[in-house]
Amino acid sequence: MRSTGTTAAPRRRRGTDRTTQALVLSLPASLVVGLLFVVPLGLLVWMSMTDWPLLGEPSFVGFxxxxxxxxxxxxxxxxxxxxxxxxxxxxxxxxxxxxxxxxxxxxxxxxxxxxxxxxxxxxxxxxxxxxxxxxxxxxxxxxxxxxxxxxxxxxxxxxxxxxxxxxxxxxxxxxxxxxxxxxxxxxxxxxxxxxxxxxxxxxxxxxxxxxxxxxxxxxxxxxxxxxxxxxxxxxxxxxxxxxxxxxxxxxxxxxxxxxxxxxxxxxxxxxxxxxxxxxxxxxxxxxxxxxxxxxxxxxxxxx
Known part of the structure; x- marks a missing residue:
């Protein structure tokens, strides 16, 4: 039983290491997606709920x-x-x-x-x-x-x-x-x-x-x-x-x-x-x- 526990722990650590490695490797792509899609989408939604003249300050108008x-x-x-x-x-x-x-x-x-x-x-x-x-x-x-x-x-x-x-x-x-x-x-x-x-x-x-x-x-x-x-x-x-x-x-x-x-x-x-x-x-x-x-x-x- 002791040997089983000791072998299971390294496996869990290896699984955790792989997950961490995958997150680190996907971070650059996630940042690019966020900058090129999520941020512009948020700005688009915010702009659609304002009255935004070309000159002057935008005013919030809701829907x-x-x-x-x-x-x-x-x-x-x-x-x-x-x-x-x-x-x-x-x-x-x-x-x-x-x-x-x-x-x-x-x-x-x-x-x-x-x-x-x-x-x-x-x-x-x-x-x-x-x-x-x-x-x-x-x-x-x-x-x-x-x-x-x-x-x-x-x-x-x-x-x-x-x-x-x-x-x-x-x-x-x-x-x-x-x-x-x-x-x-x-x-x-x-x-x-x-x-x-x-x-x-x-x-x-x-x-x-x-x-x-x-x-x-x-x-x-x-x-x-x-x-x-x-x-x-x-x-x-x-x-x-x-x-x-x-x-x-x-x-x-x-x-x-x-x-x-x-x-x-x-x-x-x-x-x-x-x-x-x-x-x-x-x-x-x-x-x-x-x-x-x-x-x-x-x-x-x-x-």
């Missing part, structure tokens, strides 16, 4: 800024548009990326070429991609209208960005082209991690393609799909460059996103406190959306 933005029709319209855009983009991006990943996985020849071709747009900056598509959509020099006119599908150049629905779907198409290849690589990695023995067992049981896809592929791909959904929802809720370049928020402010509203409030109207309150609301929405997504996926995996 007045939040009440003001909830009564602001422009902000509410931006929230509704951003929500619509997020749902449309997330569903289409996930479906297209999964389809491309399945295509690349099933292709025997030219897999590397296909993967490179699909991923190539993702290497381009979003603002640059938007500028490229802005030129393609141009009703004066853009080739899209010329191609449709040459095929006899339209009689005159199409003003792709001239209507609210046209501006929305034109932007969605550009985003699909830009991001589908990136999400395809993520999903392809998940598909390739599924053991081939599982598919062989499904074939032995007589499962067809659809049953194998819904009963084997999708359940085992849930963690990867969760990552794609989180990235897509986060990126869509924070959409700014594509609309800033392609539509400028038009026509008639129909494509103004929440981030565009924050940008206008801060750098055009110079209302920093109102912009801070909007930013806090967006941050809360992001956190809640990701929590809901992950919980639903986890429940599906458990079932």
């Amino acid at each position: 007045a800024q939040y009440g003001a933005i909830l009564d602001d029709p422009l902000f509410l319209d931006a929230v509704w548009f951003t929500a619509r855009y997020t749902v449309i983009t997330t569903v289409l991006l996930t479906a297209v990326a999964l389809g491309l990943a399945l295509l690349v996985q099933q292709t025997r020849l030219g897999t590397g070429l296909l993967r490179t071709a699909f991923f190539l747009p993702a290497s381009m900056g979003l603002a640059v991609a938007a500028l490229l598509w802005f030129a393609l959509y141009s009703d004066e020099v853009g080739p899209l209208s010329d191609v449709l006119m040459a095929l006899g599908l339209v009689a005159e150049p199409v003003n792709w960005l001239g209507t609210p629905d046209g501006a929305l779907w034109s932007t969605v198409l550009m985003v699909l082209w830009r991001f589908a290849g990136f999400y395809m690589i993520i999903l392809l990695t998940g598909l390739q991690s599924i053991p081939t023995q599982v598919y062989e067992a499904a074939r032995i049981d007589g499962a067809g393609w659809w049953r194998t896809f819904t009963g084997v592929t999708l359940p085992l791909l849930r963690p990867t799909l969760a990552l794609v959904l989180v990235l897509s929802v986060t990126g869509s809720l924070l959409a700014f460059e594509q609309f800033y370049v392609l539509t400028g928020g038009g026509p008639d402010n129909s494509t103004v996103t929440v981030v565009s509203t924050i940008f206008r409030q801060a750098f055009t109207l110079f209302d920093l406190s109102r912009a801070a309150a909007m930013s806090v609301v967006v941050l809360i929405a992001l956190v809640l959306a990701n929590i809901v997504q992950l919980s639903l996926i986890r429940k599906g995996a458990d079932s």
Whole structure:
């Protein structure tokens, strides 16, 4: 018994030493996170509860800024548009990326070429991609209208960005082209991690393609799909460059996103406190959306 006690004590000391060492090693990273995230977040929340003029002392107003933005029709319209855009983009991006990943996985020849071709747009900056598509959509020099006119599908150049629905779907198409290849690589990695023995067992049981896809592929791909959904929802809720370049928020402010509203409030109207309150609301929405997504996926995996 005495020897057992003496051997247990060094083990506890070694465990304590490892914990202390881990805390010491993580301290620099914790300080960086605190300086770059926690402190700015605290300043943002404090700024949102003040009336902070560019010149003069800020005055504490409590939750007045939040009440003001909830009564602001422009902000509410931006929230509704951003929500619509997020749902449309997330569903289409996930479906297209999964389809491309399945295509690349099933292709025997030219897999590397296909993967490179699909991923190539993702290497381009979003603002640059938007500028490229802005030129393609141009009703004066853009080739899209010329191609449709040459095929006899339209009689005159199409003003792709001239209507609210046209501006929305034109932007969605550009985003699909830009991001589908990136999400395809993520999903392809998940598909390739599924053991081939599982598919062989499904074939032995007589499962067809659809049953194998819904009963084997999708359940085992849930963690990867969760990552794609989180990235897509986060990126869509924070959409700014594509609309800033392609539509400028038009026509008639129909494509103004929440981030565009924050940008206008801060750098055009110079209302920093109102912009801070909007930013806090967006941050809360992001956190809640990701929590809901992950919980639903986890429940599906458990079932």
